[in-house]
Amino acid sequence: MTTKTKKTTLVEKKLIGLADIVIQSAERSKDPTFQIPIRALSNVSFNERKGLIEMGSKKQERSFFNVGMAKKFMQTVLVADALSELQRADLTTSLREIYYRTKHTIKDSHENTFDTQDESDPVIEDLEVSLAALREELHVRAENSGSIVGPVVFGDDGDRVDCSKLGKGGYSVPSIVEPEYLEIRRCTADFVLLVEKGTQWNRLSEDKFWRRYNCVLLTGNGQPPRGVRRLARRLHEEYKLPVYVLVDNDPWGYYIYSVIKQGSINLAFESQRMAIPKAKFMGLSSADPERYELPRNVGIKLNEKDIARAKELMNYEWFKKPAWQTEIKRMLTSGLKYELDALANKDFQYLTKKYLPRKLKEKDWLD
Amino acid sequence: MAKKKKETASETESKSSAPRESPEPAAKTKAAAKPAERVTAVEMGARQREISVSEFFTKNRHLLGFDNPRKALLTCVKEAVDNALDACEEAGILPDVTVRLEVVSNGEPVAPSQASRFRVTVTDNGPGIIRQQIPRIFAKLLYGSKFHRLRMSRGQQGIGISAAGMYGQLTTGKPVKIISRIGPKASAHFFEVQIDTKKNEPLVHENKQIEWEQPRGTQVTLEVEGKYQKGRASVDEWLEQTSIANPHVKLVYQTPEGETKEYPRTYHELPPQPREIKPHPYGIEFGMLLKMLQDTKSHTLSGFLAGDFCRVSPQMADEICRAAKVSPDAKPRELKGPMAEMLYKTLQETKIMAPPTNCISPIGEKAILAGLYKQIKGEFYTAVSRPPAVYRGNPFIIEAGLAYGNRPQDQNKPQQPAVPKAEGEHEEEDSELARVIRYANRVPLLYQQSACSTFKAVLSTTWKNYGLTQSRGALPGGPMVIFVHMASVWVPFTSESKEAIADYDEIQKEITLALRECGRRLGLFVRRRERAASEFRRRNIFELYIEEVVEACNRLKGGTLPKEKLKGQLQKIASARTGGQKTDEALGKTAGGPEGLPHSIIVTTDGVEGETALATQIEADQAAALPTAEPDLLGDTLSADEPVSKEKTAKETRAKKLPKKTITKSDQIALFAGEPVVKKKLGGKSLKPTKTAGPRKPK
Structure with missing residues (x-):
């Protein structure tokens, strides 16, 4: 594909540009400095019209001849080098492999270029942001940690993958799902149901919920990885499927929903392509325990962290809608959180047979 | 004073309480069982009898430091050496003391670590003891010259050596053997004495004149049950620490393993004679x-x-x-x-003036430095003598010292080849804690550290202020030895075995002040080292990283980069951005003296800076000049002829010697401090050496 080669050269050019900064600064006896957009709450804003979290224009400087930054600077150059190596060889790799590729002991010293992966991961994210290149464009993939099942057919490396014929296990969502890598050949579903936890996804898959309600079942096993989010977005965008999110009733569940809907703070620059502003929050809502008569004893007391996090969420621009303020407040007043698994208290198949059907029938969701 | 009271009290107490103890509980139990049987007052009275001190201590030997075989061996050595040093110093003789430990075995030889019987022989060159006094000194408890006067000395009570003899008698049945000679013209006497524990009176087994190769001195031989084990609180450690606080002593130690360890004299001047005072x-x-x-x-x-x-x-x-x-x-x-x-x-x-303080003779900052420098490897040494203070009417002086760091030559040694580190491996952190060495009247205290006022003062000092690490309620971290000495006419020990100094507020306060002063100097040193090191590290990391960055850029550019050119350009920026000469300045190398710190020694790869540097240098020079003369002999003659410090000699050149009369005892302190840098400030002040010598900021 011509577009692909063109894109890679662009990324590679950008990477080489970093080397040029060093060379030019040295030429002029200046301290080589990279400009890196800040990835923090202070540098994101919520675009209400688009329903997205957008990254601001604040940047931090990373200079070589500053004791505090020297090592980071050196690491940035090393990672850039490794990434350009991937570009040239047209290979994809994982974050961890990049860490190993760039790790070595600096000559004549006891010091390693990187001590742990925690040092190299942020550097890669820094490069993504500052070069405005997607992780996939940098040929870095995350682990496959999502599953999909339902009436959808993919073309993956020329293989036809029919997700309605993959038993209860489904198809493992690759981390890079850009059209160049994963082609959606056909999709006849009516909606996408994105489930936080594998347990509930398995329940629904086993019960063939997707067949009965003609939907695509997706899970990301916790905070959904980019592949899952991007695939949901593509199904939403390309096949106009509504996306419903089913998470635990706790602050972390709310946040997962918000990341799917508006994008994350850390990777705000990717919201454009990942976020699904029209996604709906199906449950568990703090209103559900009462409505579905869940006994109080299957709740879990909110701990201090939960409470602090919930209050934090209430202050986020994108949770300012009155419905959401009520939702979170209700959780705080009850002092309890509920896991999806708690539904099993009623019946093992309560989720499939009662909860979801009623939700869908009543169109009981939050926006 | 308190001690005496205590002892008499314990005597009377045991007199009255011991008999009461035994029949009474028995009577009670019997009364409960068979109320008929009663003990009359007359019968009880018949059982009452006197208990001699010796009997009391036979049963309570732990009170005197004979609780276990290992400690007992140390106590025997300690008591004998303390007596030897006290005697020498009182007689104005620079002490030469030899300690010999031998394994005593029946038949086949036993390894020292396995042996249970030892012969302890301590020989000194002191004034000797007159014949008539020998039996009572060595075989009568609570007999001595030091108890009834208020004067600073190692021994206080007159129990020590006779208790050691009694312990030997108790565990091996062997008498104490003494050889003593009061001068070359007198003949040497040999005694074998034991103690009659009932009467607390000496029993003389043997008394004869003998030939002895020493012209003067005393030799004590004890045979005791003991255990020889190296390490903490061992005889070896005690002797080593003794030599630190007594650099004027030449100590020879013949270990049970047959090794001979010599602790040479590094300070060739007797401490000024302490005076006796009346109680306050x-x-x-x-x-x-x-x-x-x-x-x-x-x-x-x-x-x-x-x-x-x-x-x-x-x-x-x-x-x-x-x-x-x-x-x-x-x-x-x-x-x-x-x-x-x-x-x-x-x-x-009534408001009464504090007691006179010239009755105390501190070790002196210079001598402490000499002692620490001789025995402990470090890169920074400092010492502080506090002005005299008073607790409960007893004057005392606190002295503190520090030896910090590793000798530069040792620092270089463990430079292993750079082994690449795996994830989770880190630079080994130095978790070593500082060591506290404690002294009372120049005697090392090895047991009951945590009960000691000095140790508490070390813990309560905030060492973090001085650039060291310190966990809550722990000793500071780092390669460091903390030296604390209390000199007093009466050191308040927590027990008769003299292991820990009691916790008087006045004492604790003085110790804390001394430690703080040491700490401040150390802090200056550490911070300067750190500043210099961080400048160096700054330059260094840039240099390291430049290599990496240049290589990576080269690869990014497809290997077409003029690498050396880029490297050169970057290095230029690096050195422009980190101070070049600043490193040296940060070390205070431009300032005079050992980095402007008073009473300190600093050891670097380039050599030794500071006060003892001179002394050692001269000693080496002289030894080289007179290859036949032994260094300590030289020292003897020097200080015997005139009490001039070696530094002084060096300064005035050896030919120009000061006349003897001009230097009196009280001037010696001033001489101690008569180091070039601080001389002006201290000249003439005899007993207040430290006050003015605060750390100065380096220029």
């Missing part, structure tokens, strides 16, 4: 006052007050009598009951 009114207790009233030779109360106490003038004595509403002419012996109590109260309430 603040330092006595009521009972003591009653006893003094009985014992005094004065016929009037005012005469007694003025004559038997220090710092009480006849006028003040009259004033005190008036305030206590007793006649100044009253007979002291007749003062009893509430009258005496009133007098005691008045004495405590």
Whole structure:
């Protein structure tokens, strides 16, 4: 594909540009400095019209001849080098492999270029942001940690993958799902149901919920990885499927929903392509325990962290809608959180047979 | 004073309490079972009898430091060496002491670590002991010269050596053997004595004149049950620490393994002779006052007050009598009951000048430095002598010292080849904690560290302020030895075995102040080192990283980069951005003296800076110049001829010697401090050496 080669050269050019900064600064006896957009709450804003979290224009400087930054600077150059190596060889790799590729002991010293992966991961994210290149464009993939099942057919490396014929296990969502890598050949579903936890996804898959309600079942096993989010977005965008999110009733569940809907703070620059502003929050809502008569004893007391996090969420621009303020407040007043698994208290198949059907029938969701 | 009371108390206590203890509980239990059987007062009275001190200590030997075989061996050595040093110093002789430990075995030889019997022989070059006194000194408890006077000395009670002898007698049955000679013209006497534990009187087994190769001195041989084990609180450690605090002593130690360790004399001057003082009114207790009233030779109360106490003038004595509403002419012996109590109260309430302090002889900053430098490898040494202070009427001086760091030559050694580190591996953190060495009147204290006032003061000092690490309630971290010495006419020990100094506020305060001063100097040193190191590290990391960055850029550019050019450009920026000469400045190398720190020694790869540097240098020079003369012999003659410090000699050149008369004992301290840098500030002040010598900021 011509577009692909063109894109890679662009990324590679950008990477080489970093080397040029060093060379030019040295030429002029200046301290080589990279400009890196800040990835923090202070540098994101919520675009209400688009329903997205957008990254601001604040940047931090990373200079070589500053004791505090020297090592980071050196690491940035090393990672850039490794990434350009991937570009040239047209290979994809994982974050961890990049860490190993760039790790070595600096000559004549006891010091390693990187001590742990925690040092190299942020550097890669820094490069993504500052070069405005997607992780996939940098040929870095995350682990496959999502599953999909339902009436959808993919073309993956020329293989036809029919997700309605993959038993209860489904198809493992690759981390890079850009059209160049994963082609959606056909999709006849009516909606996408994105489930936080594998347990509930398995329940629904086993019960063939997707067949009965003609939907695509997706899970990301916790905070959904980019592949899952991007695939949901593509199904939403390309096949106009509504996306419903089913998470635990706790602050972390709310946040997962918000990341799917508006994008994350850390990777705000990717919201454009990942976020699904029209996604709906199906449950568990703090209103559900009462409505579905869940006994109080299957709740879990909110701990201090939960409470602090919930209050934090209430202050986020994108949770300012009155419905959401009520939702979170209700959780705080009850002092309890509920896991999806708690539904099993009623019946093992309560989720499939009662909860979801009623939700869908009543169109009981939050926006 | 307190000690004496205690002992008499323990005696009387045991007299009265011991018999009561045994029959009474028995009587009680019997009474419960068979109320018929009763013990009459007459029967009980028949069982009462006197207990001699010796019997008491036979049963309670742990009170004197003979709780276990290992400690007992150390106590024997300690008591013998303490006596030897006290005697030498009092006689004005630079001490040469030899300690020999031998394994005693029946038949086949036993390894020292396995042996259970030892022969301890301590030989000194002291004044010797006259024949008549030998049996009582070595075989009668509570007999000695040091108890009844207030004077600074190692021994205090007159128990030590005889208790050691008694311990030997108890565990091996062997008598104490003594050889003593009071001068080359006198003949040497050999004694074998034991103690009659019932009467606390010596039994002489053997008494003869013998030939002895030493012209003067005393040799004590004890055979005791013991255990020889190296390491903490061992004989070896004790001798090593003794040599640190007594650099004027030449110590030879023949270990049970047959090794000979020599601790040479590094300071060729005797400590100034401490003076004897009378008790201070603040330092006595009521009972003591009653006893003094009985014992005094004065016929009037005012005469007694003025004559038997220090710092009480006849006028003040009259004033005190008036305030206590007793006649100044009253007979002291007749003062009893509430009258005496009133007098005691008045004495405590009257404002009386602090006791004189020239009765104490501190080790001195210079000597501490010399001692630490000789025995402990480090890169920074400092010492502080506090001005004299008073607790409960007893004057005392606190001295503290520090030895910090690793010697530069040692620093270089563990430079292993750079082994690449795996994830989770880190630079090994130095978790070593500082070591505290404690002294009372120059004697190392090895046991009961945590009960000691000095140790508590070390813990309560905030070492973090001085650039060291310190966990809560722990010793500071780092390669460091902390030296604390208390010199006093009466060191308040927590027990008779003299292991820990009692926790008086005044003492603790002085120790803390001394430690803080040491800490401040160390802090300056550490911070300067750190600043210099961080400058160096800055330059260094850039240099390291430049290589990496250049290589990566080259690969990014497809290997077409003129690498050397880029490297050169970057290095230029690096050195422009980190101070070039600043490193040296940060070390204070431009300032005079050892980085502007008083009473300190700094050891670097380039050499030794500071006070002892001179001494060692001269010693080496002289040894080289006179290859036949032994260094210590040289020292002997030097200080015997005239008490001139070696530095001085060096300064004035060896030919120009100062006349003997001009240097008196009290001037010696000034001489100690007569180091070029601080001389101006200290010259003439005899007993207040430290006050002015605060750390100065380096330029």
